[in-house]
Amino acid sequence: MKMMKKAATVAAVAAFAASTALTASAETSNLRIQTHYAPETVSGKLAAQYVQDIQDMSNGEIVVEMFYSSSVVKSVETFDAASTGILDCDMTGGGYQTGKNSAFQFVGDIMGGYDTPYQQLSWLYFGGGREAAAPLYNKYGMELIGWWVYGQESFASSKPIAKVEDFKDWKFRSPPGMETKIFEKLGASPIVMDFTEIFTALETGIIDGADASGLANNVGLGLYDIVKYANFPGFHSMPSDHLACNKAVFDAMPAHHQKIMKVAMEALALRTALTFEKKNAEAAAQLREQGVTLSQWAPEELAKFRAAAQATWPEFADTPEAKALVDSHLAYLEQLGLKQ
Numbered sequence: 001m002k003m004m005k006k007a008a009t010v011a012a013v014a015a016f017a018a019s020t021a022l023t024a025s026a027e028t029s030n031l032r033i034q035t036h037y038a039p040e041t042v043s044g045k046l047a048a049q050y051v052q053d054i055q056d057m058s059n060g061e062i063v064v065e066m067f068y069s070s071s072v073v074k075s076v077e078t079f080d081a082a083s084t085g086i087l088d089c090d091m092t093g094g095g096y097q098t099g100k101n102s103a104f105q106f107v108g109d110i111m112g113g114y115d116t117p118y119q120q121l122s123w124l125y126f127g128g129g130r131e132a133a134a135p136l137y138n139k140y141g142m143e144l145i146g147w148w149v150y151g152q153e154s155f156a157s158s159k160p161i162a163k164v165e166d167f168k169d170w171k172f173r174s175p176p177g178m179e180t181k182i183f184e185k186l187g188a189s190p191i192v193m194d195f196t197e198i199f200t201a202l203e204t205g206i207i208d209g210a211d212a213s214g215l216a217n218n219v220g221l222g223l224y225d226i227v228k229y230a231n232f233p234g235f236h237s238m239p240s241d242h243l244a245c246n247k248a249v250f251d252a253m254p255a256h257h258q259k260i261m262k263v264a265m266e267a268l269a270l271r272t273a274l275t276f277e278k279k280n281a282e283a284a285a286q287l288r289e290q291g292v293t294l295s296q297w298a299p300e301e302l303a304k305f306r307a308a309a310q311a312t313w314p315e316f317a318d319t320p321e322a323k324a325l326v327d328s329h330l331a332y333l334e335q336l337g338l339k340q
Contacts (some may be wrong), residue, residue: 001012008316010163010250011119012176014275021036026153027061027254028061028062029058029061029062029063029253029254029257029263030063030065030088031063031064031065031088031089031245031249032064032065032067032072032087032088032089033061033064033065033067033087033088033089033090033091033214033243034066034067034068034070034071034072034073034078034081034082034087034089034090034091034092035047035066035068035091035092036069036070036075036078036092036093037068037069038068038069039068039069039156042216042275042276042279043150043272044068044240046148046268046271046272047066047068047091047268047274049268050062050243050264050267051066051330052067052266053264053267053268054260054261054264057260057264058256061254061257062257062261063073064194066103067087068285070085070092072087073086074109075092075096076096076097077106078090078091078092078096078317079096079097079100079140079142079244082142082244082245082246083141083142083246085246087246087312088245088246088249089145089243089244089245089246089249090142090242090243090244090245091238091241091243092242092277093108093239093241094107094108094240094242094244095109095177095239096106096108097150097242098177099321100140100334101125101136101139101140101319101321102212102316102317102318102319102322103136103319103322103324105177105178105316105322106316106322106325106326106329107133107136107144107156107240107242107325108239108240109178109237109238109239109240109311109328110238110240111178111179111182111236111237111309112236112306112307112308112309112310112312112313113238113306113329113333113338114183114238114312114333114336114338115152115338116151116152116273116319117149117150117151117237117269117272117273118240118273119288119336119338120147120149120179120240121147121149121269121273123233123328123329123332124146124147125193125238125266126339127328127331127335128229128331128332129328129332130144132324132325132327132328133325135189135324136245136321136325137244137247137323139321141246141247142166142244142245142246142247142249142250142326143224143244143245143246143250143251144242144243144244144263145242145244145245145250145261145265146242146243146262146265146268146269147240147241147242147243147265147269148240148241148242148243148265148268148269148272149238149239149240149269149272149273150214150234150239150241150272150273150275150276151212151234151235151238151239151273151276151277152214152233152234152235152237152238152279153211153212153213153216153234153236153238153239154214154218154230154231154232154233154234154280155209155210155211155229155230155231155234155236156202156209156210156212156218156223156224156226156227156229157172157200157208157209157210157227158209158226158228158229158231159204159208159226159229160207160229160293160295161209161229161230161280161295161315162231162295162297162301163202163297163298163301164186164301164304164305166185166189167186167188168187169188169189170188170189170208170209170211171188171191171206171207171208171209172188172189172191172208172210172211172323173190173191173192173197173198173201173205173207173209173210173212174190174191174192174211174231175192175211176192176310177236177316178211178313179211179236180192180304181315182308182309182312185308185312186304186305186308191206191207193207193252194245195212197222198212198221198223199222199223199226202223202226202227203226209227210223210251211236211237214234214276214280215230215232215234215280215283215284215287216276216279216280216282218230218283218285219283219286219287224287224290228291228292228294229293230253230287230292230293230294230295231294231295231296231297232280232284232294232295232296233296233306234301235278235297235302236305236309243261243265245261247334248284264285268313276289303340306338306340307340308324310330310333310339310340311340313329313330314326
């Protein structure tokens with residue numbers, strides 16, 4: 001009996017030692033990630049869920065220090081801060097980097113391309129998008145982990161915005177870059193101004209309308225307290241937020257940590273698209289009750305915009321990386337029947 005107890009004790013000690021050895025040898029990945037979203041916003045909460053997911057799935061082996069509201073560096077500087085080691089990962093979007101390389105336009109906001117987040121995400125994961133985008137990110141020492149796309153944006157306007165003809169002489173707030181070129185071709189008068197100036201510019205009549213964000217976010221900004229026209233569903237702009245990490249940092253992570261981060265991004269992408277589909281639908285119902293006119297564009301009008309947008313793409317395909325991405329998008333859009 002004593003021999004049996006002794007054997008059991010030895011076995012228990014051996015098991016404990018093995019467990020301790022496994023714990024001690026477990027690799028830890030410490031990451032500093034910055035997003036431009038505030039923690040109390042819907043997107044900020046979704047980002048926090050992603051962080052929680054990767055920490056839980058790695059059993060605490062992935063440790064994240066998360067910085068919200070671009071609290072370390074400005075949003076536009078996040079990518080460079082990650083590539084130079086000030087941060088480890090950038091959770092903003094490729095659209096901030098178009099000044100670095102016009103190719104980022106086609107991973108940041110593919111205007112006039114896809115109708116839904118699901119189509120756009122399918123290009124990334126199943127249409128050759130990740131392979132086309134990888135050289136662009138790698139060129140700057142970064143690795144694209146994945147996208148999260150909140151869906152089409154809607155306009156806010158002081159007059160009806162139901163067809164291409166309504167763009168004639170329509171003064172609206174526009175972000176810089178390709179959008180201004182597209183809308184100039186359609187007869188509009190885009191005015192580039194900071195996001196923070198939109199409310200006052202609408203209130204004072206400096207602009208007739210604004211390209212700000214999705215319908216639910218526009219409601220939160222109070223834009224429809226001033227103007228009473230919008231379009232829904234949206235069609236012109238569907239920005240892709242990304243998670244991109246310093247390539248040397250990511251390559252040094254254990255393979256299972258890399259896999260966790262990439263698969264969790266796929267979960268975040270679906271959660272984001274579904275969340276905003278619900279919130280935008282709720283916002284639309286609320287606005288209709290408040291007397292705001294929401295216009296749903298006819299297929300032939302959508303085709304006119306898409307044709308103008310896609311005709312503008314070659315003007316921005318001025319680097320090898322940009323041309324590769326445009327060619328990839330056009331090939332996939334043709335498969336989906338969305339190429340003009």
